[in-house]
Amino acid sequence: MTEPTVLAFEDREYTLAELEALTCGLARVLVDRGVGPGDRVALMSSNRPEFVVAYRAIDRLGAVVVLLSPAWKSGEVEHALRLTEPAFAVGDNPVLAAAVPMLHLDDPIEPHHGDFTATPVDPDADALLVFSSGTTGLPKAVRHTRSSFAAAVGHWQQVLGLTADDRLQIVTPPSHILGLLNIATVLDAGGWMRLHRRFDLDTMLKSIERDRITVEMAVAPIALAIASHPDLESFDLSSLRYIMWGATPVTASVAETVTRRTGVTWLPAYGASEVPVITCNPVGDARLDSVGVPAPGVELRIVELGTDREVPAGETGEIQVRSPSAMAGYLPDDATAGAFCDGWYRTGDVGWLDADGRLRITDRAKDMIKVNGFQVAPAEVEAVLHGHPDIADCAVFGTKNGAAGETVVAAIATTATLDPDDISTYVAERLASYKRPGRVIFVPDIPRLPSGKVLRRQLEERHGRTSDH
Known part of the structure; x- marks a missing residue:
């Protein structure tokens, strides 16, 4: 009997045995490079099968996966590396390769079909470091232990009702907790998944039809794109049990439009x-x-x-x-x-x-800005803006923006004549694209408490609904 496949990417499909052989092969390479239990390994990769193999190989060795976003620029990567001090790096991103010696995922992975026993590790030992920005500084690394991430996988499988019969596709970045959680949960449930290099609406809808996807994951922009598709009714989405909405509050009108047009809840x-x-x-x-x-x-x-x-x-x-x-x-x-x-x-x-x-x-209660499911720390954007020679003071806050969740707004105090688009570009050159201001407003001064804390709520009340430029 032919062994069923568990993972698909473009025209390639993998059985569990093939994934296991590649995992063991990469784990052997990492051992040869000196990686062992408790060592931190930076992983910065696009959505591809080799990411899954690398994640499983690092985990198999009892090492700690340090997830870095492939959208990050050099300054963001350098901050993450200083904070986590990884012993090694694996990925496909030139920004990471320029910062530390990196095993490139484009290099062939030699499968290993022999025994490769997982390293026993304390359940309370760290397994995963994933970044979450705080409101008062640069991104922090969230420490998940072997037991805490295993509990998350178990919870996700339970609440979604996932079984070996389920088929999912992964379009969200694997460096985001939701992307990794989906991958790990499908494998744990014995289901099937298709990875997509990037999000494309037509490709996603065609995959639901062709692959008979049973559970779809969506954040607000994906939901809006589905609801707005002019030919949505032409796709057969009858295999879906439901679409999960996460990361931002549900926009009821968008969700109801999709259900009315497709019957999917x-x-x-x-x-x-x-x-x-x-x-x-x-x-x-x-x-x-x-x-x-x-x-x-x-x-x-x-x-x-x-x-x-x-x-x-x-x-x-x-x-x-x-x-x-x-x-x-x-x-x-x-x-x-x-x-x-x-x-x-x-x-x-x-x-x-x-x-x-x-x-x-x-x-x-927090000041965090959520843009398309990603968290943006105002202080991180402010730190970049303060580096601009013509900006005297600044503050960053978020305003509601329909399906995208929120828009990043930068309030700028300056005595020079500045172009708002130039300010946005200045940030985008130094931070991930989702952190760039969608609006720039010019103010005479930034309201602050005597302690120096920015009164963001005041700015939002004054300027949250005004036009930008």
Whole structure:
């Protein structure tokens, strides 16, 4: 009997045995390069089968995967490397190759079909470092242990109801927690997946039809693109059980348009890099106005803002989470203390639990800007802007932008005559493209507290709805 395939990429398909042989082959190469248990290995790659092989090989050795975004520029990569101090690097990105010696994924991987036993590692040892920007500085590395990431995979499989019969496609970047979680969960469930080098709407819709995809993952821009497709009805999407909506709040009108035109329903869910699976709607009983109920084994509480006093159901406050999938902490270490309250992770999000135990998110206490599912730290963009010779002061905040989630807005105080497009380009040359300001406004001064803290809310109230340039 022919062994079934588990992974497809363009015209190539892989069986589990082929993936395993490539994993063992790459693991042997890494051992020869001196990689062992506990060593950190930077992985910066596009969405391709070799990424899956590299992730599994590093994990097999008991080493720690340090995920770097392929969208990052040299300054962002250098910061990540200083913070995590990896012993080795694997990838396909010239920015990483220029920073450290890198094993290139374009080089052929020699399969190894012999025994290669996984290295026993303490479940509490680090397994994964994934980056999540804070609001008060450069990106932090989120530390997931072997047990915490395994718990996240188990939670994701449970809430999505994934089985060996499910077929998914991966269009989100593998360096993002959702992309990696999807890959790991499909393999754990024994399902099938297709990787796409990049997102293309027609390719995605054709793949649903051709590959009989059963579960589709979408962030807001993908949802909007589906809803706006002029020929959506021409695609056979009948294989889909649902489309999962994550990373940003559901835009009900967009979701309802897709359901009306295709018959496919949605499954809103909620998670974070620090706790990958927090809530999800029950399969078959999903609602667009809620991110669902806690995953099995996950505890939620709502506390009064500023006091950590728990409030009853129906009252609004900060959402806090206790879960076996919660991160072990951040790098740098000193950022960890403020992230927890007696073992509860502070999400910084504001919401309330209804009588049925479903969570409603109403606002965000943090200043983080979410653009197309990615998090942007205002302080990181401000640090770049402060380097411009003609900018006297600046502040960055987000405003709502429909399906994209939010737009990055830069408020600039200057005595020179500057072109807003030039300012956006200045940032884009130094940071990933999703961090560039979508709007630039010029103000006489930046409102601040005596401590120097920017009053972003004031800026948003004054300029959030005005035209930019």
